[in-house]
Amino acid sequence: MSSDMYIQSVPVFKQMLNAMKAVLAKAEAHAAAHAVEHDAYLQARLFPDMFPLLKQVQIAADFARGISARLAGVAVPASEGQEKSFADLTALLDESLVFLDSLQAAQFEGSDKREIVLRPGTPKERKFSGRAYLAHYGLPQFFFHVTTVYAILRHNGIQIGKKDYMGAY
Numbered sequence: 001m002s003s004d005m006y007i008q009s010v011p012v013f014k015q016m017l018n019a020m021k022a023v024l025a026k027a028e029a030h031a032a033a034h035a036v037e038h039d040a041y042l043q044a045r046l047f048p049d050m051f052p053l054l055k056q057v058q059i060a061a062d063f064a065r066g067i068s069a070r071l072a073g074v075a076v077p078a079s080e081g082q083e084k085s086f087a088d089l090t091a092l093l094d095e096s097l098v099f100l101d102s103l104q105a106a107q108f109e110g111s112d113k114r115e116i117v118l119r120p121g122t123p124k125e126r127k128f129s130g131r132a133y134l135a136h137y138g139l140p141q142f143f144f145h146v147t148t149v150y151a152i153l154r155h156n157g158i159q160i161g162k163k164d165y166m167g168a169y
Contacts, residue, residue, distance in 0.1 A: 003105045003106070003107075003108035003109050003111070004112070005071055005108040005111045005112050005130060005131070005134060006071075006103070006104075006105040006107075006108035007105075008134060008135075008139075009067060009068055009071060009108070009134055009138075009139075010068055010100050010103055010105075010108075012139070013064035013067070013068060013096075013100055013142065014097060014100050014101075015166075015167050015168065015169055016060075016064075016142070016143075016146050016167065017060070017061065017064055017093050017096055017097055017100075018093075018097070018167050018168065019146075019164065019165060019166060019167025019168075020057065020060065020093060020146060020149055020167075021090055021093045021094075022164060022167060023149070023150060023153055023158070023160050023164050023165070024057070024086055024089055024090060024093075024149075024153075025086075025090070026153075026158055026159070026160055026164070027041050027086070027153050027156075027158045028086040030157070030158050030159070038085060038086060040156075041053060041152075041153065041156055041158075042054045042084075042085070042086070042089075044152050044153075044155075044156050045152065046148065046151060046152055046155060050148070051148075052152075053149060053152045053153070054083060054084070054089065056145045056148045056149045056152065057083070057089045057092070057093070057145075057149055058079070058081050058083060058089075058092065059145045060142060060145035060146050060149065061079070061092050061093055061096040062079055063138060063141050063142040063145065064096055064100065064142060065077050065079070065096050065099050065100070067133070067134065067138035067139075067142065068099070068100055068103055069099075070116050070130075070133070071108055071111040071114070071116075071130055071133075071134065072103050072104075072107035072108055072111070073107060073111070073114065074103070074107065077095075077099050079092070111130040112129065112130045112131040113129055113130060113131070114129070114130040115127060115128070115129065115130075116128045116129070116130055116133040118137075146165075147165075150164075150165045
């Protein structure tokens, strides 16, 4: 029996992280073909008060790993957030995919009712059931950052479309 919570999280994260790897590869190739400094894309943002592309990718990967780990009842993998290049971001996404591949559906059994506490012991502490955490917090946060990566690259002239955003499914 497959866990509903596993099916609604890990395969979705894997699909979108692989799609993000592909659009980042297109951006890197575009930069090389047009003699554009990589930082022009890596530091690009949609508006001055938003995080740049580099940070958007890091956050998306963090959410994919963190959500999955909390639902599976395992430690959230630490990330230093020191990526500075397309190669570093690709390595981060690869590491995230390896982590996701290490999780088994059985680890997610009962996670719909598991209490998830974010920022425990702080004024910003939030408690969710696993199902509410995934549906109303985790997935929307993850997709916000994945979509922002796509939007930054598209806005900067990278020839990508909906098929690139979606990846293989």
